[in-house]
Every structure is written in C-alpha cells, then in structure tokens.
Amino acid sequence: MKKKVLSTILCLILLIGCFPVTVKADTTLGDDEETNISLSTEVPELTSITVTPPTNTTYNVGDELNTIGMVVTANFSDSSTNDVTYDATLSGFDSSAKGNVTVTVSYTEKEITKTDTFNVTIVAASLDTYNIDVSANPTAGGTVSGGGTYDENASVTVTATANSGYSFVKWTENGEQVSTDASYTFTATSDRTLVAEFEEVIYTVYIEPGESGDIMGIVMKSTTIISEADMWAGNYTQTAGCFYRGNNGKLYYKLPSRCSFTAPEGKEFDCWKASFDGTFSIGTPIDMAGKGNYFTITALWKEPDPDPYLTLSIPASININYGDTQTPFDIQVKEAIFANNSGNFEVLFEKSSFQCTSHNETIPFTVSTNAAGATSTGYHGNQCYFVIDNVTTLPFNCQGYINITSDNWAAAKPGKYFATLRVSVRWID
Secondary structure (H helix, E strand, C coil): CCCCEEEEEEEEEECECCCCCCCCCCEEECCCCCCCCCCCECCCCEEEEEEECCCCCEEECCCCCCCCCCEEEEEECCCCEEECHHHCEEECCCCCCCEEEEEEEEEEECCEEEEEEEEEEEECCCCCEEEEEEEEECHHHEEEECCEEEECCCEEEEEEEECCCEEEEEEEECCEEEECCCEEEEECCCCEEEEEEEEECCCEEEEECCCCCCCCCEEEECCCEEEHHHHHCCCCCCCCCEEEECCCCCEEEECCCCCCCCCCCCCEEEEEEECCCCEECCCCEEECCCCCCEEEEEEEEECCCCCCEEEEEECCCCCCCCCCCEEEEEEEEEEEECHHHCCEEEEEEECEEEEECCCCCEEEEEEEECCCCCCEEEEECCEEEEEEECCCCCCEEEEEEEECCHHHHHCCCCCCEEEEEEEEEEEEC
C-alpha cells in the first residue's frame, strides 16, 4: 500500500457573544499544509416562542395531526431568533370528536419553558372513491397490475412487468411521463388512466482488447435496458457496461467501469475507442441516438501515470452560530492523479470536542458529509470519510457538516471554547 497524506488542522473558536465574524477566503491545500477556522456564539435567555400554525388546520374525526408547514420560532433576550420547530413539543390535539381544539406548543431551553397555541377544527369524515385504470403499450410488451377502485387518499401502487425481449420505459398519463419506476406509488385523489410504455430490446455490443492485448471479446445480445437509478447504484456488469434509460427519456450506453484485459508490457489502460469514432474514459455514458444497434468498443493503452497526488480545497473559516445543530462547509477535490490508473483517495474528518479555557466544560460535535457521487462514504471509528476513484468526475464538490445536538447546546455554560478538526487525505493502492 502506498499513501500520501494531506493533513489540515482546522481550529474552531467558540466565543460567547453574538456579533458578526469575518470569514476568510477558501484556501487550497497542498501536501502537509494547515489552516485555521474561527467561530463565535452567544448563549442568550429564552423569552417567548412564536408559532406559525401547520398548513392543514381542518381534520376528519380520527385523523392524526399533520405538522407540515408549522414553524416554531424561539425569541431571545438579545432580540435574536431561532427556528426550533423540530425541538418543540405539542400537546392537546384530540380528534376523537367534532369541534374546535387548541394545540399547545412548548419549547424549553436552559430550564426555561415558553408556550404558544394554535387552533384546529375536527369535522366528520367523508371519503370519495376513484377509479385507477392501467394498460400496457404495446400489449405484447408486458403486463400491468394495481388498477381498480380506491378510497380517497388511499395509497396506490401500480406495477409493470416486461415480457421477454422487452424492457419497461415509463408510466404515462394523457401522453405525459409521470414515473420511470416500474412500481409507481401515489395517493388516490382523482380518477387516473395510466399506460405502461415498453420498448423492444434489440442491441448488441462487442468489447475488444485492442492491439497487443489479450485476444478476448465480450458479446452482449438482447441487452437489458436498466433505469438510471440502477446504473448509478452499480447494478450491472462493471467490465461489460450497460444500456440505461436516462431520466430525460433518452437511451444511453455506459462504458465499462473497469478494463478486464491485460495491458501490454510497460503500458496501462488509457481509454475506450468506439467504432462510431471517438475515445471515451471508463464509465462514460454515451447517448445512443443515431448510433445503430451494433458497435465495437476497443481498449487503448498508454504510458503509466505519475505518482498519485490530490489537491484538496476547504474553507479557511466557518461561522457556527449558537443553537445551529448542523453547520455546513464546502469541500472540493480539485485534482487527483492515480498511479497505474487504479487505487482511490480517502478524505477523512476526525470528530472532536470544543474545550473551554475558563472552566472544565466541553461541547461534543461530530462530522459528516453529503458526498453523493463518491465511490463510498462511512466512518472509520471516529473518522467520517468519503472515497473517490479514477472514474469520479473532477472537480468533485460536496459539503461537510459540523453536527452539535440541541441538548449539548442547551447545556453549554458561558465561556470561550476551542476545538480542533483534523482533515487527512490518503491514497490507497
């Protein structure tokens, strides 16, 4: 295993007192470079809460309370406010009989509890029924199920199953696409006529190793067309590629994500060459419009890549406000060079705690990322990480998050707090 480690120490300063903080510009970090992050906040006193009622304030007998649209705002002695919707508690809702009901909303911080109320109306239930019709186009393409008569607001699932030689494309209604999922679930609110659209599968693909490579080919006949979601989930043969139906309705061929052929001596895999002209990197989706139903993919070779290296860009400062349970910061992998066109990079964030200099108190925090599109994400002990490999599109952008629970904020005593967040990057062969 070869590793190059890019380390950054991000020093987080938490100062009691709510006033603007100047945030530095983002800093691009090279090997073994460091930067600091400063934060400040105030622990004020809760004086009242203000409740914006939910969108729905009329319910049938027996319904449950729907809090969508409700906003609970905490008001503090320093004139600041905070959205505490998800930390508030509700009481008093009772839909067992018709009438007006007062719902009480409570929020507690620093052992101070404030309340506010809103009113809802309970009425007798009366449900309509709706007809859901389903059919297949063409009828030879497959079968459909799930149609029938349903009560108002019932959950309906219609399912399309392709026959041999066909693949499911989409559900349409009045000629318009409504879903690309073979099993489509929705709520019955009106009569609906749904058509499952199927398409005949006719594609053939040949994959060849190219000059000086092993003489072996992969032939795919009557290739199944999968959904874009399945393609992104990797539900296909990585060394043979796949046909998939894009969310835009177009048909694509995703080139193999790995080359299974043995490179000539002193060479390594470079890219794929298509018989309809053009070279493509591994994993590239190709729009199949006008490409015909037969083509050949050839492996091309090149000199080995240089030693691996990664350039990581992270912010020079982050402003964390008291009471915020999640604070985002931008992460960018600007450039990555892989040795032998293999291996991957792990970008790791180690969680820690804010330390107080004036008394023996800490504020624990964790680190997470939303690295969608990364090869993988997860945790190594107390380290959050994401992985990119040589098919990851660069620059790769995602967000990291510093997570502090409401309970930890509520327990914080006045004082200055410091924390260290270490970010490391490792290349693994």
